[in-house]
Amino acid sequence: MDITSIALLRWYLEAGVDEVVGETPVNHYSSSKKSENITCKIKDVFNELKNNEKERDSIRSITSTASALAAQCTTLDSLRAAVTSFEGCPLRTNAANTVFADGTPTAPVMVIGEAPGVEEDRQGLPFVGPSGHLLDQMLESIGLERRRNCYITNVVPWRPPGNRKPTPVEVSIVLPFLERHITLAAPQILLLVGGLAASAVLPGHEGIMRVRGKWFEYSVGLARPIPAIATFHPAYLMRAPAQKRLAWHDMLALEIRLTQIS
Numbered sequence: 001m002d003i004t005s006i007a008l009l010r011w012y013l014e015a016g017v018d019e020v021v022g023e024t025p026v027n028h029y030s031s032s033k034k035s036e037n038i039t040c041k042i043k044d045v046f047n048e049l050k051n052n053e054k055e056r057d058s059i060r061s062i063t064s065t066a067s068a069l070a071a072q073c074t075t076l077d078s079l080r081a082a083v084t085s086f087e088g089c090p091l092r093t094n095a096a097n098t099v100f101a102d103g104t105p106t107a108p109v110m111v112i113g114e115a116p117g118v119e120e121d122r123q124g125l126p127f128v129g130p131s132g133h134l135l136d137q138m139l140e141s142i143g144l145e146r147r148r149n150c151y152i153t154n155v156v157p158w159r160p161p162g163n164r165k166p167t168p169v170e171v172s173i174v175l176p177f178l179e180r181h182i183t184l185a186a187p188q189i190l191l192l193v194g195g196l197a198a199s200a201v202l203p204g205h206e207g208i209m210r211v212r213g214k215w216f217e218y219s220v221g222l223a224r225p226i227p228a229i230a231t232f233h234p235a236y237l238m239r240a241p242a243q244k245r246l247a248w249h250d251m252l253a254l255e256i257r258l259t260q261i262s
């Protein structure tokens, strides 16, 4: 079925037409197989569109529940509790732990990764597996440490099965919690590691190759915008060590900015 026909069916659906009934009676005992097939196909498309609408409505409702819960949190502890007990994201079902954050909540730098891996899921802490060790080294190279001046979290607090990328729907469901997390932690700088963190926090700026190393302003729900910079994900750097040179540039840019604001 072509795009115009689908758009027309969607328009009918929005107008409340959700049954395929012809104007003239049809003797289905004598109708040809061809017209039966066409009616079936149209019904299938209708049903698919209806299901898509229903799915979209249910995602919208889960996301607005997450927004309402997040908005009620006035401390990081209450936000942690709200995220831990939130049941609207299917990823939670298979995860061993909710991975909320690690490091110093009052730190000037807040690092945002993608989602927990196996080790993070086991320990309930972000970036404690192999890519976490590289991240720690990158941070230490410019004088940042979790225990002193760095706070670390992820876009998604539950491990996606098989370490797959979180889907856009999963990200949209948990985004209100991340946005509240940033507001409550109120860092002076955001470091976004990897393409998923960059696109979640800076929508409209897709592609880590294009956004890395540049300064952006994050301002969702904030009176004063927070400078944000993206760099490569350490897991990617382990696969493509030649890119460490560019990541080093990004870390230096962050170091310079930090000296300017302190």
Ligand code: URA
Pocket: 113, 114, 115, 116, 117, 120, 125, 126, 127, 128, 129, 131, 132, 154, 194, 235
């Ligand atoms: N990768 C991430 O993005 N976050 C983690 O916590 C671990 C691996």
